[in-house]
Amino acid sequence: MVRELTVDLGTRSYPIYIGEGLLADIAAYFEKHGISKASPLLVVTDGHVAKHHLKLVMDRLAEGGYTAVSYTVAAGEKSKSLAVLEDIVGACLQAGLDRKSTVVALGGGVVGDLAGFVAASYMRGIRFVQIPTTILAHDSSVGGKVAVNHPLAKNIIGAFHQPEMVLYDTSTLLTLPDRDVRAGLSEMIKHGLIWDAEFTAWCEANAEKLIGLDPEALQYGLYNGCAVKAAVVSQDERENDLRAILNLGHTIGHALEAVAGYNELQHGEAISIGMVGAAMLSVRMGNPVEILTVTERIFKKFGLPTRIPAHFDTEAIMRAMMHDKKFSEGRMVYIIPTAIGKVEINKNVSAEWVREIVDRLKRED
Amino acid sequence: MVRELTVDLGTRSYPIYIGEGLLADIAAYFEKHGISKASPLLVVTDGHVAKHHLKLVMDRLAEGGYTAVSYTVAAGEKSKSLAVLEDIVGACLQAGLDRKSTVVALGGGVVGDLAGFVAASYMRGIRFVQIPTTILAHDSSVGGKVAVNHPLAKNIIGAFHQPEMVLYDTSTLLTLPDRDVRAGLSEMIKHGLIWDAEFTAWCEANAEKLIGLDPEALQYGLYNGCAVKAAVVSQDERENDLRAILNLGHTIGHALEAVAGYNELQHGEAISIGMVGAAMLSVRMGNPVEILTVTERIFKKFGLPTRIPAHFDTEAIMRAMMHDKKFSEGRMVYIIPTAIGKVEINKNVSAEWVREIVDRLKRED
Ligand SMILES: NC(=O)c1ccc[n+]([C@@H]2O[C@H](COP(=O)([O-])OP(=O)(O)OC[C@H]3O[C@@H](n4cnc5c(N)ncnc54)[C@H](O)[C@@H]3O)[C@@H](O)[C@H]2O)c1
Ligand SMILES: NC(=O)c1ccc[n+]([C@@H]2O[C@H](COP(=O)([O-])OP(=O)(O)OC[C@H]3O[C@@H](n4cnc5c(N)ncnc54)[C@H](O)[C@@H]3O)[C@@H](O)[C@H]2O)c1
Ligand SMILES: [Zn+2]
Ligand SMILES: [Zn+2]
Numbered sequence: 181m182v183r184e185l186t187v188d189l190g191t192r193s194y195p196i197y198i199g200e201g202l203l204a205d206i207a208a209y210f211e212k213h214g215i216s217k218a219s220p221l222l223v224v225t226d227g228h229v230a231k232h233h234l235k236l237v238m239d240r241l242a243e244g245g246y247t248a249v250s251y252t253v254a255a256g257e258k259s260k261s262l263a264v265l266e267d268i269v270g271a272c273l274q275a276g277l278d279r280k281s282t283v284v285a286l287g288g289g290v291v292g293d294l295a296g297f298v299a300a301s302y303m304r305g306i307r308f309v310q311i312p313t314t315i316l317a318h319d320s321s322v323g324g325k326v327a328v329n330h331p332l333a334k335n336i337i338g339a340f341h342q343p344e345m346v347l348y349d350t351s352t353l354l355t356l357p358d359r360d361v362r363a364g365l366s367e368m369i370k371h372g373l374i375w376d377a378e379f380t381a382w383c384e385a386n387a388e389k390l391i392g393l394d395p396e397a398l399q400y401g402l403y404n405g406c407a408v409k410a411a412v413v414s415q416d417e418r419e420n421d422l423r424a425i426l427n428l429g430h431t432i433g434h435a436l437e438a439v440a441g442y443n444e445l446q447h448g449e450a451i452s453i454g455m456v457g458a459a460m461l462s463v464r465m466g467n468p469v470e471i472l473t474v475t476e477r478i479f480k481k482f483g484l485p486t487r488i489p490a491h492f493d494t495e496a497i498m499r500a501m502m503h504d505k506k507f508s509e510g511r512m513v514y515i516i517p518t519a520i521g522k523v524e525i526n527k528n529v530s531a532e533w534v535r536e537i538v539d540r541l542k543r544e545d
Numbered sequence: 546m547v548r549e550l551t552v553d554l555g556t557r558s559y560p561i562y563i564g565e566g567l568l569a570d571i572a573a574y575f576e577k578h579g580i581s582k583a584s585p586l587l588v589v590t591d592g593h594v595a596k597h598h599l600k601l602v603m604d605r606l607a608e609g610g611y612t613a614v615s616y617t618v619a620a621g622e623k624s625k626s627l628a629v630l631e632d633i634v635g636a637c638l639q640a641g642l643d644r645k646s647t648v649v650a651l652g653g654g655v656v657g658d659l660a661g662f663v664a665a666s667y668m669r670g671i672r673f674v675q676i677p678t679t680i681l682a683h684d685s686s687v688g689g690k691v692a693v694n695h696p697l698a699k700n701i702i703g704a705f706h707q708p709e710m711v712l713y714d715t716s717t718l719l720t721l722p723d724r725d726v727r728a729g730l731s732e733m734i735k736h737g738l739i740w741d742a743e744f745t746a747w748c749e750a751n752a753e754k755l756i757g758l759d760p761e762a763l764q765y766g767l768y769n770g771c772a773v774k775a776a777v778v779s780q781d782e783r784e785n786d787l788r789a790i791l792n793l794g795h796t797i798g799h800a801l802e803a804v805a806g807y808n809e810l811q812h813g814e815a816i817s818i819g820m821v822g823a824a825m826l827s828v829r830m831g832n833p834v835e836i837l838t839v840t841e842r843i844f845k846k847f848g849l850p851t852r853i854p855a856h857f858d859t860e861a862i863m864r865a866m867m868h869d870k871k872f873s874e875g876r877m878v879y880i881i882p883t884a885i886g887k888v889e890i891n892k893n894v895s896a897e898w899v900r901e902i903v904d905r906l907k908r909e910d
Contacts, residue, residue, distance in 0.1 A: 262627045265702075266695060273697045301666070304692065304703045327669065330631060332638045337630075338669045339704065418669075 183403045187322060188414040192342045196322060196406050200395055202349040203236055203311070207244020210282075213345050215307070219280040221248040222272055224295035226255040229287045229313050232355045237286055237311070248284070249275040253294065260294050260328045262337065268298050282307040282344070285321075288314035288360075293335070296326030300341035310343045313352040315364025316448060318402045319371070319426075321346050323413040334434075340418055346406075350398050358391075363448025365390055366484050368401050370455060371408035373475065374425050377521030379404045380478070387481040425523050428515045429454030432538065435500035439492055445485075452484035453541060460537045461529065462516050471517050488541045497538050498531075548768045552687060553779040557707045561687060561771050565760055567714040568601055568676070572609020575647075578710050580672070584645040586613040587637055589660035591620040594652045594678050597720045602651055602676070613649070614640040618659065625659050625693045627702065633663050647672040647709070650686075653679035653725075658700070661691030665706035675708045678717040680729025681813060683767045684736075684791075686711050688778040699799075705783055711771075715763050723756075728813025730755055731849050733766050735820060736773035738840065739790050742886030744769045745843070752846040790888050793880040794819030797903065800865035804857055810850075817849035818906060825902045826894065827881045836882050853906045862903050863896075 182199035197209065215221070221241065225234050230252045241248045251271045253259040272281075285295035285308060292310055299308030310321035327338025353361070365383075368390075372380030382404075383390070389397035409426070416422040433454035436445055445453075459475040479486050488497070501512075514529040547564035562574065580586070586606065590599050595617045606613045616636045618624040637646075650660035650673065657675055664673030675686035692703025718726070730748075733755075737745030747769075748755070754762035774791070781787040798819035801810055810818075824840040844851050853862070866877075879894040 262631050266627050269695050269702055270697055273695065273701065301702045301704060303701060304690065304705055325669065330634050330638065332635055336638065336668060337634055337666045339666060340669055 181399075183399060185403065185406055185410055187342070187410040189342060189417055192324075194343060194345050196346040196348065196410065198348040198350065198399055198403050198406070200349070200351045200399070202347055203233070203352070204240060206237060206240045206311075206347065207246060209345065209347055210241070210244070210246065210309070215246075215282050215309070215344065216280045217245050217247075219278050219282075220275050221246055221282050221284055222268070222275060222277055222298075223248055223250040223284040223286055224253065224268060224291055224298065225250060225286040226253050226259065226288075226291050228255045229291065229352075233286065233313060233352050237284075253291070255290075257290055257329070260290055260335075262328055262330075264294065265298055265301075265328055268295070269302055272298070272302050277302065277306070279303050279306060282309060284309045284311060286311045286313065288312065288317045289320035292317055292321050293325075293327050293338070296324075296341055296343070297328055297338050300326055300339035305341065307344050308341070310346045312346065312348055314356055314360055315353060315398075315402070316360070316367055318348065318364070318405045319367040319409060321348075322406055322409045323423075324417065348402060348406075350395060350402065353393055353398065356393075359446065361391060361393065362483055363446040365401075365482055366448035366452045366479070368405040369478055369482070370426075370428055370451065371405040373455065373517060373520065374428050374515075374523045375408040375411070375521060376404065377519070379408075380474075380520055384478045384481060387478075391482065421525070424513075424525055425515055428517070428523055429456075429458055431501060431512075431514060432457040432497070432534075432541075435497045436488065436492065438500040438503075439496045444489075449485050452479045452482075453486060453488055455479070456486045457537050457541050458515060459517055460540060461514065461533060462518065464533055464537065465516065465526075467516075467518055471520060474520050475517070488538065490542055492542065494535065494538050494542065498535055501534070546764075548764060550768065550771055550775055552707070552775040554707060554782055557689075559708055559710050561711040561713065561775065563713040563715065563764055563768050563771070565714065565716045565764070567712055568598070568717070569605060571602060571605045571676075571712065572611060574710065574712055575606070575609070575611065575674070580611075580647050580674070580709065581645045582610050582612075584643050584647075585640050586611055586647050586649055587633070587640060587642055587663075588613055588615040588649040588651055589618065589633060589656055589663065590615060590651040591618050591624065591653075591656050593620045594656070594717075598651065598678060598717050602649075618656070620655075622655055622694070625655055627693055627695075629659065630663055630666075630693055633660075634667055637663070637667050642667065642671070644668050644671060647674060649674045649676060651676045651678065653677065653682045654685035657682055657685050658691050658703070659693060661689075661706055661708070662693055662703050665691055665704035670706065672709050673706070675711045677711065677713055679721055679725055680718060680763075680767070681725070681732055683713065683729070683770045684732040684774060686713075687771055687774045689782065713767060713771075715760060715767065718758060718763065724811065726756060726758065727848055728811040730766075730847055731813030731817045731844070733770040734843055734847065735791075735793055735816065736770040738820060738882060738885065739793050739880075739888045740773040740776070740886060741769065742884070744773075745839075745885050749843045749846060752843075756847065786890070789878075789890055790880055793882070793888055794821075794823055796866060796877075796879060797822045797862070797906075800862045801853065801857065803865040803868075804861045809854075814850050817844045817847075818851060818853055820844070821851045822902050822906050823880060824882055825905060826879065826898060827883065829898055829902065830881065830891075832881075832883055836885060839885050840882070853903065855907055857907065859900065859903050859907065863900055866899070
């Protein structure tokens with residue numbers, strides 16, 4: 181069974197297909213959505229994904245009458261750089277990609293963000309298709325945010341460039357390492373926490389199935405996670421206001437990532453701690469304590485961290501946060517849960533309270 | 546007197562102001578168009594322009610209550626690179642530019658294209674202002690095409706990103722070297738040739754005044770050149786069809802630039818030859834010979850080249866053209882003048898004829 185969703189953005193609307201084994205029919209999906217056979221395609225992937233899934237994609241595209249070349253980057257965040265982008269553009273030129281060509285991102289968020297920015301900037305913008313192969317990428321492949329990193333800041337050079345479609349073949353997820361599975365589920369839970377109490381409860385009840393990559397649970401979970409993302413993005417494509425709610429847990433999360441040694445915390449792990457922090461802030465502000473209890477309980481069920489490792493320095497975390505966000509007169513903007521499945525954008529959170537929460541996240545267990 | 550024009554693009558419309566000494570009032574223009582004082586600005590310029598015009602801009606911005614830092618790149622096409630872009634983004638981060646900040650391009654087409662792409666991609670797009678300081682930049686500063694080069698191809702990595710306004714202070718042009726003056730006028734004449742027979746005749750009649758930088762003539766010429774560019778861009782922002790007419794003379798021109806040694810031919814010089822070539826093709830196709838006579842006569846009056854230097858290799862030029870454009874079955878797309886002030890997009894020009902014209906451009910004088 182293939183589930184289908186639409187990201188509603190007027191003339192830039194596009195479908196998300198979710199199902200097991202979709203990639204066997206990749207050429208048919210491409211044809212259905214008008215991807216030209218007259219112009220060459222470039223498939224961008226990384227070393228890990230290439231090993232398991234590239235051959236199928238290249239074979240099925242060729243069988244379907246497409247001319248495609250592939251470009252494999254080193255796995256990992258470091259490939260999201262301008263230097264790698266320049267190299268990929270060289271490959272586009274050598275393969276003769278023109279204004280009617282399409283860039284295909286086959287991989288997780290790293291490949292999606294990088295290949296998406298290639299597509300956004302090559303010849304000032306050509307088409308692209310997202311083929312997410314991680315659970316986290318149910319978040320990153322939807323919404324059109326693409327970017328590379330600068331040595332001084334993550335995701336700082338990029339564009340809004342919506343894909344032609346998202347093709348989510350859940351069978352690719354079977355090769356994903358367990359730690360990446362859990363980290364990706366952290367963003368799925370986030371989508372429940374900001375938007376949908378029922379889905380949050382479903383996630384909690386199905387934690388074991390999700391961690392175990394049960395096909396039915398996975399597809400239902402990804403479908404609902406994507407649906408929240410799509411709904412939010414449809415209402416605010418360029419993050420003028422509402423889209424900011426997708427950053428629940430990310431203020432503390434980004435700071436932890438910045439302070440952590442390379443690879444100590446994955447993004448999904450950093451934000452599960454951040455979401456617990458946001459729940460603590462919420463309770464501190466007078467909201468029901470249940471918000472914190474439920475949030476903590478869920479992440480524990482998924483084996484995701486809910487506390488800051490003790491050796492992290494509170495002052496360093498606060499500095500990283502100030503670098504990321506603007507404090508003005510000791511207040512900052514913060515996404516605060518007001519109930520399970522509901523958040524508000526609070527522009528008046530005391531920086532002092534945030535420091536208190538960071539401290540508490542380090543102490544308690 | 547300040548002349549004013551609008552580039553009509555719905556919500557992305559913006560004004561072009563042309564006048565002598567405008568920059569003295571830069572802060573007032575910024576204020577008028579809602580450029581925030583709360584967020585820092587970055588002024589990008591090059592070494593030549595900085596020497597003559599940077600201090601005025603920085604002083605007047607500071608006096609007007611703006612916080613601005615400047616970044617000076619080396620003069621010349623080589624600065625239009627991803628490496629320089631990465632460095633400028635570092636400067637943006639260090640200066641604390643945020644989503645409400647503005648990038649200001651103070652310079653010719655190189656600075657405009659580069660700084661424009663910084664603005665298009667920093668934080669996925671912030672505002673920018675064009676302050677053109679060359680005559681050629683009456684073309685490049687209008688229309689929102691921004692880009693950097695790849696070692697294998699010019700302008701291949703970029704975006705469509707419209708400025709908030711174009712501030713054209715013609716007094717900055719007084720320091721421009723004579724060769725750049727003439728090369729810039731080549732694009733002004735192009736704007737006449739594709740769109741406006743009367744303006745073409747005016748250009749010819751005022752050649753000496755224009756070359757001599759007579760203020761009144763310059764302002765009138767730039768106003769009309771910008772008006773043509775604005776009219777075309779308003780009808781086809783993303784070059785789906787009409788905008789291609791701006792490439793009159795550019796097919797041969799780009800090939801000559803690709804084949805020429807560094808700096809042998811300026812862009813404006815390469816396209817004056819190319820426009821003569823297009824006129825020859827037009828006559829070859831049966832249009833009135835007057836098209837060629839007038840085109841040649843004008844460029845000669847401006848001291849711009851009308852012939853390909855003899856040492857250029859015809860085959861190399863043809864290869865460069867095939868790399869740039871697509872020939873299919875011996876036919877190619879070409880912008881052909883059908884009268885002075887009128888062109889057509891002809892999708893069926895024989896490559897054999899083009900070769901014939903390239904040969905003729907090398908022989909005759
Ligand atoms: N654009 C957005 O809106 C958005 C949103 C969230 C995150 N992101 C970005 O996403 C990135 C993180 O995404 P990610 O967690 O998917 O990272 P990732 O792409 O690095 O993938 C994680 C790891 O899993 C491997 N992998 C991927 N698919 C696999 C598969 N099917 N089998 C085996 N191994 C596989 C990868 O090689 C990598 O080692 C970050 O760069 C982040 O900035 C972007
Ligand atoms: N974006 C577009 O639509 C578009 C259109 C046409 C050309 N372009 C681009 O424009 C560039 C060429 O533009 P250009 O000819 O302005 O080149 P440029 O910016 O390199 O300027 C030419 C020379 O004049 C110097 N200079 C500029 N202003 C000066 C001044 N007031 N006084 C003294 N010296 C001055 C510069 O330092 C440089 O040495 C190319 O990179 C081309 O690709 C872009
Ligand atoms: Zn995230
Ligand atoms: Zn030009």
